[in-house]
């Protein structure tokens with residue numbers, strides 16, 4: 001669709017297809033003909049065939065549509081913004097968060113609370129990190145701003161629980177250390193695009 | 208004439224038969240709901256009931272418990288007596304109709320069973336010689352159930368439902384009678400047993416001679432059992448639930464059982480009258496044939512329900528009076544002429 005067409009606000013005057021409907025019969029004979037043709041057209045049997053075919057497809061060709069939800073789940077888009085995950089470094093297993101505090105700053109509903117301190121190696125350590133999911137609007141800014149892709153949106157959309165705190169502690173969101181090999185790189189909101197390499201340009205140093 | 212070959216039909220046998228019919232058909236009617244839900248689901252590529260028991264087979268038990276334990280509500284301004292009696296009419300007439308229909312083969316209770324041993328249980332609870340008329344009449348009387356139920360409940364949807372019952376009643380009843388008239392003329396009897404034996408004389412199913420009557424009978428039968436192309440009485444999209452709007456619990460369940468029993472009856476009549484009854488076919492024994500035929504008729508009802516949209520009440524009247532009745536009359540006349548010549 002071109003820009004010209006897109007901006008055309010004369011709604012209702014463009015691009016309508018008229019259906020080629022038959023006209024209602026207007027004489028007795030025409031009505032009779034319509035009745036006869038409708039009676040003897042095999043359309044009813046076409047209808048029967050359609051449902052029967054679908055039954056065969058469903059039963060024997062594996063085209064059953066039902067997803068038995070709690071047992072099976074449909075895949076969701078990587079861009080889906082569900083409960084957050086904190087990722088780990090694959091090599092060392094250490095959590096990725098460097099405690100920069102950008103996510104806390106950018107959060108528009110002010111629901112990330114974190115505290116940091118220096119550990120014994122003079123490395124910044126996250127001592128407290130919680131997200132108040134009573135307030136989070138799942139905007140995804142935290143994942144987008146995070147320089148390390150440490151906080152990302154996960155796929156856990158079943159968020160009913162007795163306590164809203166159930167999801168919100170750092171340890172709850174962090175990839176369990178024994179599941180590290182199952183950790184998936186995030187390709188949703190804020191991740192580097194697949195063609196990132198092509199987009200990198202040399203820094204012009206000439207000026 | 209058969210009394211010489213078969214043991215005497217005693218009152219005890221008939222009572223056992225009646226209890227059997229009541230128990231088995233109620234169970235089958237309940238099971239029919241399961242089958243219906245499964246078949247409809249498959250035709251829409253769904254799974255249907257799945258979680259109660261293997262493949263959801265015990266769903267009917269869950270439904271039964273639900274129906275039995277639900278609170279029995281009678282609306283405030285309803286006519287209480289009629290409201291209470293109406294479901295019983297539907298269920299009772301459906302089972303009374305089954306009394307004159309051959310349902311299972313004859314058998315004799317083995318001697319070793321304490322009290323009942325040696326009693327002969329006939330295939331038909333009462334082999335009246337006007338079997339077909341009796342069954343059709345009973346099923347027609349069953350329509351009093353919806354009619355009274357709708358009017359008793361002080362609810363406009365109920366009233367609409369019973370108005371539609373009246374329409375339906377006025378429409379299909381003529382066609383049912385006329386469509387079955389041609390086969391009756393050919394066989395020359397109203398007894399189901401004669402219809403069944405008629406096959407042996409001709410060697411061909413009656414449907415071969417009377418295809419038009421078969422189609423007409425099916426259409427009328429669907430209207431009579433209130434199945435989909437003609438499910439006007441309780442069509443949810445238009446009149447909530449029609450005559451059952453105010454019903455709940457077991458009373459509603461009785462309407463349901465009546466409807467399914469009627470479906471089975473129509474299936475039996477169609478199989479016995481048009482499809483060769485319980486005669487042996489090739490190497491397949493008769494009892495299997497009749498079960499297969501009834502099952503197919505039942506499946507056909509579900510299949511049709513999954514496939515076809517339903518008609519408006521005025522279309523039903525139009526169809527029955529202006530199309531089906533003339534066709535049925537012509538069919539009867541032609542049958543008569545052919546028989547005379």
Ligand code: SF4
Pocket residue numbers: 106107108109110111112131135136137138139140141142143
């Ligand atoms: S998704 Fe948005 S609201 Fe939720 S924690 Fe991140 S930035 Fe805050």
Ligand code: SF4
Pocket residue numbers: 096097098099100101102103104145146147148149150151
């Ligand atoms: S933006 Fe990322 S690295 Fe910085 S504090 Fe938040 S999670 Fe940690």
